[in-house]
Amino acid sequence: MPGRLCWQGIRDLLRQPWSCLGTVAAVAVTVYLGGIFALALQALDTEFLSDRGRIQFQVYWRVGADPELVGRQWDWMRTLPYLSDLRTFTPGQALEVMRQSLNPKTDLGWLRGKNPLPYTALLAFRLSPADPDFAKAMLDRLESMEGVDTVRFSPPQVELARTLGLLSRRVVWPLAAVLAFLVALVVGNTVRLSFARRRDEVEIMRLVGANEWTIRLPLVSGAAFLGTVGSLAGLGLLRLTQSTLADVLNVPPLWVHLPFLPLETVIGGVVAAMLVAAGAGLLAARG
Numbered sequence: 293m294p295g296r297l298c299w300q301g302i303r304d305l306l307r308q309p310w311s312c313l314g315t316v317a318a319v320a321v322t323v324y325l326g327g328i329f330a331l332a333l334q335a336l337d338t339e340f341l342s343d344r345g346r347i348q349f350q351v352y353w354r355v356g357a358d359p360e361l362v363g364r365q366w367d368w369m370r371t372l373p374y375l376s377d378l379r380t381f382t383p384g385q386a387l388e389v390m391r392q393s394l395n396p397k398t399d400l401g402w403l404r405g406k407n408p409l410p411y412t413a414l415l416a417f418r419l420s421p422a423d424p425d426f427a428k429a430m431l432d433r434l435e436s437m438e439g440v441d442t443v444r445f446s447p448p449q450v451e452l453a454r455t456l457g458l459l460s461r462r463v464v465w466p467l468a469a470v471l472a473f474l475v476a477l478v479v480g481n482t483v484r485l486s487f488a489r490r491r492d493e494v495e496i497m498r499l500v501g502a503n504e505w506t507i508r509l510p511l512v513s514g515a516a517f518l519g520t521v522g523s524l525a526g527l528g529l530l531r532l533t534q535s536t537l538a539d540v541l542n543v544p545p546l547w548v549h550l551p552f553l554p555l556e557t558v559i560g561g562v563v564a565a566m567l568v569a570a571g572a573g574l575l576a577a578r579g
Contacts (some may be wrong), residue, residue: 297367297458299513300331301323301451305343305507308485311485312482312518314482314521315478315479315518316518316521316522316525317479317522317525318522319475319479319518319519319521319522319523319525319526319565319569320522320526321526321527322471322478322522322526323471323522323523323525323526323527323530323561323565324473324526324527324529324530324533325523326467326468326471327355327526327527327530327532327553327561328530329467329552330467330553330557331530331534331552331553332372333555334551335549335551336552346416346524347416347417347426347427347430347445347446348415348416348417348445349413349414349415349416349417349430349431349434349443349445350412350413350414350436350444350445351412351413351414351415351434351442351443352410352412352440352441352442352443352444353410353412353439353441354409354410354439354440354441355383355408355409355410356412357410358437358439359382359411361438361439362411364436365434365437365439366413369410369415372415372417372430373419374418374426375415375416375417376416376417376418376512377414377415377416378413378414378416378578379413379414379535380411380412380413380414381412381413381414382411383409383410383411386409386410386411386412387409408560410441413432414465417430427445430444431445439528441455463559468564472564472568475519475523475565475568475569476568476569476571477523477572478574479515479518479519479522479568479569479572479573480515480572480575482515482518486533487536493556502539508574511572511574512570512574513570513572514573515569515570515572515573516566516567516569516570517575518569519566519567519568519570520562520565520566520569521566522560522565523562523565523571524562527558527561527562530552530553534550534551534552535552536548537550538551
């Protein structure tokens with residue numbers, strides 16, 4: 293019985309093809325525009341916060357530090373959490389890097405016996421949103437190592453990545469609320485129009501003793517059908533757009549790839565659109 297009523301609701305809506313097509317198109321456009329914004333946020337999280345949202349430390353040991361001690365400390369650094377890159381330089385290697393940066397033809401051989409450069413390490417960490425105090429804690433750990441003279445890092449880089457992460461998270465819920473309102477508005481108006489056209493039929497059903505769910509369930513199922521089809525159409529258009537633009541920015545110096553939304557996000561979007569549309573249909577059927 294419920295299955296037959298649900299199918300009846302879909303069939304009744306399909307009797308008004310232009311109205312249904314307009315509703316599906318409106319839901320599809322709404323989901324598509326929201327998906328475009330979601331793709332942009334995902335690209336921001338993936339490409340900047342994960343790949344470029346890093347904090348870098350420069351560690352300088354005192355001149356004349358024990359090589360064996362420094363070697364053990366470098367081994368320890370390789371086990372640090374969130375470490376994405378570690379580059380180490382002996383005094384001789386640091387001197388060669390300095391020579392290359394000045395002029396490859398520069399002769400610094402006279403400094404090899406009295407090299408003023410210390411052991412150096414460059415560490416890069418991926419920022420962890422779950423550990424907002426990571427940078428300060430890591431700075432303290434590095435500064436407390438035996439033989440270390442100076443540790444430098446860039447606090448503005450940390451704050452920029454953290455601010456962008458907060459921005460993306462705070463925008464998601466208001467955006468979802470606006471999209472849900474638009475879907476409910478579009479689908480609710482269509483169901484209300486269908487209900488108005490069937491008002492005489494509904495009154496006859498009530499007179500013969502039909503309960504309210506027998507009357508409303510077809511309208512609710514029809515609304516859920518419109519929300520589901522519209523969201524699938526919008527996501528299909530979004531997938532086509534993403535495949536076209538995926539590597540437009542994946543060129544130097546940007547190297548930004550635009551991935552599609554995760555499967556769980558896609559499924560969640562379809563289910564959310566269906567539930568919102570069904571809720572709007574229920575409210576409209578009560579009017």
